[in-house]
Amino acid sequence: MKLKFLELREDYAKILFEDVKPYFVNAIRRTMIADVPKLAIENVIIYDNTSALFDEIIAHRLGMIPLPTHLDILKDCEDCKIHYTLSKEGECTVYSGDLKAEDPIWNVKDKNIPIVRLLKNQRLILEAEAILGTGKEHAKWQSVVGIGYKYYPEIEIDMDKCDLCHDCIRQCPKNILSIKRNKLVVNNMEECSLCKACEEVCTKNAIVVKGNENKIIMQYETDGSLTAKEILKEALEILYKKYDELEKALGL
Numbered sequence: 690m691k692l693k694f695l696e697l698r699e700d701y702a703k704i705l706f707e708d709v710k711p712y713f714v715n716a717i718r719r720t721m722i723a724d725v726p727k728l729a730i731e732n733v734i735i736y737d738n739t740s741a742l743f744d745e746i747i748a749h750r751l752g753m754i755p756l757p758t759h760l761d762i763l764k765d766c767e768d769c770k771i772h773y774t775l776s777k778e779g780e781c782t783v784y785s786g787d788l789k790a791e792d793p794i795w796n797v798k799d800k801n802i803p804i805v806r807l808l809k810n811q812r813l814i815l816e817a818e819a820i821l822g823t824g825k826e827h828a829k830w831q832s833v834v835g836i837g838y839k840y841y842p843e844i845e846i847d848m849d850k851c852d853l854c855h856d857c858i859r860q861c862p863k864n865i866l867s868i869k870r871n872k873l874v875v876n877n878m879e880e881c882s883l884c885k886a887c888e889e890v891c892t893k894n895a896i897v898v899k900g901n902e903n904k905i906i907m908q909y910e911t912d913g914s915l916t917a918k919e920i921l922k923e924a925l926e927i928l929y930k931k932y933d934e935l936e937k938a939l940g941l
């Protein structure tokens with residue numbers, strides 16, 4: 690298997706897998722969703738809440754706030770708990786940035802997630818405890834977002850049949866077809882969504898769209914708790930361990 694980052698940012702990755710089977714890429718995807726651990730608030734002690742929201746709603750909102758997850762520190766300490774405090778009085782909006790961690794390295798990165806609006810003299814005072822968990826237990830422990838993959842597009846154009854009518858160009862939702870030097874060309878193959886709209890509109894059967902099952906493009910975002918690269922690395926390590934255990938269990 691070959692792997693290449695087509696795009697890589699802290700919170701986004703687009704990866705090209707080559708010489709691979711779809712079920713293996715799907716196993717990576719599922720591991721990223723369900724098995725990669727991250728921090729999330731699990732226990733909340735509310736000392737005072739005179740806002741318009743019930744304690745349970747506040748606790749649920751706190752649970753969904755992405756927390757920085759330093760796996761290098763947390764992995765050797767499965768029972769680690771990270772403590773946060775919050776104390777605000779209205780009139781104001783309480784944001785994720787109002788959660789104060791015991792050590793600043795755990796402070797929330799996205800400080801502008803609204804939790805509740807406090808009117809004059811309303812108060813919210815609480816303590817929260819975050820623990821490691823995985824997406825298979827609850828979505829709040831899922832660090833990967835909007836993950837998906839597609840087969841690498843392959844578009845064949847038969848210029849002997851094509852009369853340059855432009856129908857497919859008009860139909861393509863990705864705007865990647867054009868005519869250059871009297872030839873129909875694909876400008877950015879990777880952008881093709883394999884929707885086959887071009888193929889369906891062509892009355893001359895001059896264009897055929899296929900997906901290469903052994904060459905796959907995967908893309909995903911993160912919620913900010915881990916970087917895109919960390920999530921992939923972690924998922925591959927988890928999968929490796931699982932295959933290793935299976936191999937041993939089978940006595941291979």
Ligand code: SF4
Binds near residue numbers: 894
């Ligand atoms: S619709 Fe068919 S014939 Fe028309 S430009 Fe596209 S490929 Fe050529």
Ligand code: SF4
Binds near residue numbers: 844886
């Ligand atoms: S399959 Fe869809 S996205 Fe791809 S070239 Fe054809 S119309 Fe455009």
